[in-house]
Amino acid sequence: MSVLEQLGLRAKEASPVLRGASTGQKNAALGEIARALREQCGAVLEANGEDIANARQNGMSAALIDRLTLTRERVFAMAEGVEQIAALPDPIGEVMEGFTRPNGLEIIKKRVPMGVIGIIYEARPNVTVDAAALCLKSGNVCLLRGGKEAIHSNMALAGIMSRAVEKTGLPGDCVLLLEDISRETAAQMMRMNGVLDVLIPRGGAGLIRSVVQNATVPVIETGTGNCHVYVDSSADLEMAEKIIVNAKAQRPSVCNAAETLLVHREVAERFLPAAGEALKKAGVTLYGCPETCRILPGTAAATEEDYATEYLDYKLAVRVVESLDEAIAHIRRYSTGHSEAIVTRDYESSRRFTAQVDSAAVYVNASTRFTDGGEFGFGAEIGISTQKLHARGPMGLREMTTYQYIIKGSGQIR
């Protein structure tokens, strides 16, 4: 039996026990995880030191090493994150609806855990703790597969969590880590039909593409955001400037950052000089359509590729459009379905934009940066879904569940 088959069996054993755990039991396990992370912080930092030494030896970039690095502060922040998840309402057991059929059958639709959730991610060890805690709270066994760069950190963290869970009486196998981090086991994990109820990739576009292309288990595609801000002819231009600067430059590396600015021709001459200046001040380089380049001489020309790119950087494509319709058509063509915003003072423009733009989050007069589990009030998130099946936008605890129908009868037959 392969390592992965063994893990699969253990997951399937633990799943019904965790499914039946009370909110109190799950919260106790989360509390114990937080306590153990703080108490065994030294062991975590030691393991992390090994990963960092290896990374340096392999010539990893400073930015990636920073993502990989744990400090006492960062480990304590993870523990606090776990406690915050414990404090969230338990989604399991909610009766979502219920009705009685003419034949007397009483049907309720009840929220239940998915079962076993696989998470494939990259070199950030905090995902190990975050994902495990979210899965545990939502009653799901997690099977984690992190990047090989973080394997020692992940083994230390998963071991601490598993032992902590076991200490409170739930199966230690509620938190499972795939320690064999070869490409082959990753590929096998994507085909664990009958074990994984869903697989969630968390990471860059390459990882997500690979999972979508190779998985035979159900996948939730997350986190690709080619987001747009459209400045309508009626926009409050001061507001529009603040929104585009925020949407682009407040944190360019995240999926809800804006990548293209669309400006209605009627306001382009008035809006672009000041907005371009403000963006430049924020460190942003523009890639403009011919009209943008005419208004802002010296701007680099945007290519088709620019419109299609999620820069995740201090770069912004800018295009002047003739109409709201042209803006919507541009978004329809290039968007990844994540988040789009219109800045407008016109009722009908706001109505048409929100009705016709088919992205997970559509904003009027606000920054795209709000597409986030915390900002939506979900308390935490496992990712931002950019597919239409199951969940769209920020996925909190509730989006990590499914439902079942419970039907009570008195002998009904057909």
Next chain:
Amino acid sequence: MSVLEQLGLRAKEASPVLRGASTGQKNAALGEIARALREQCGAVLEANGEDIANARQNGMSAALIDRLTLTRERVFAMAEGVEQIAALPDPIGEVMEGFTRPNGLEIIKKRVPMGVIGIIYEARPNVTVDAAALCLKSGNVCLLRGGKEAIHSNMALAGIMSRAVEKTGLPGDCVLLLEDISRETAAQMMRMNGVLDVLIPRGGAGLIRSVVQNATVPVIETGTGNCHVYVDSSADLEMAEKIIVNAKAQRPSVCNAAETLLVHREVAERFLPAAGEALKKAGVTLYGCPETCRILPGTAAATEEDYATEYLDYKLAVRVVESLDEAIAHIRRYSTGHSEAIVTRDYESSRRFTAQVDSAAVYVNASTRFTDGGEFGFGAEIGISTQKLHARGPMGLREMTTYQYIIKGSGQIR
């Protein structure tokens, strides 16, 4: 550009128009489809005649030819089905929830169409009409790929529907049929990422397995039902007998029919002789565990394989269990997660069975045959989901939708 790429482009063009159609427009299109099907019934029957002639020539079995055969009555029944779908409430536009964040952002979660739904199915031409009508009503463009045995019927039906839709002012491309029915185009269709928002296979286990294994677009797995009926020690044995006979024999070819009977040891001696007789009378052959074979001499021995098989036939595996826990463990091991029933008079048994059995539909004292869109009151169904992502159990119009967040602000930035 391949045929499929062209269809993809047409689907993407039609989708936003259909997305924006009012309930009235969609119902008018459905009404026109029903009218056109009746009016052009002759052309449908003629095309169907070609398929039947080919099927005969290819030595298709009588049962399959019956599934393929259309009559005036069957075409008129399809038309009536379309009118019934038109009469159902429109799921689109429902505000599922809404809230205001502390920063003043007003967020609503709104039900919207998926976009483009692919359906791959086998030789039943009625699926062509049924699937197209359900997709249309739920605001989704459908891309249909039926079995090659029904290609002439499907072309006639899809052509009639497409022209009918166009006549009412919506794009004819709301109903698209893949006419090139080679294996290659089917494989390509399963990988139409960026066009298909979901792919739903409707048909036998082989088709569904092939789609799950090969698709890179999101799939909803439907219709595999290895369903169980468990007769508890406290069961009303008369009720139990009626339920198992109904669950097994009322229509054995469907996915919600029972395939295994589990009986508590305490009642096995009293229950099995009469139940076995009643099942035999209904034409059912039993495959029993050793204890069953002792109580009912002459019963064929059940193998592991019997417990794992969805017979879809007048066959039933029977196993005597020591306890409720053993029944639940058996179900956990062999079930496909479709429908299971307990027959009991004991409150705690009913509570534990419904809490611990993790199938889409869990019954107390009723037949598994009720897992059906019509019986649940959904009016119609596109299939019964046996996966946990997105939807479980009967999928009606509402389950063919997704949602988006619409966020109204007044200049909020982070």
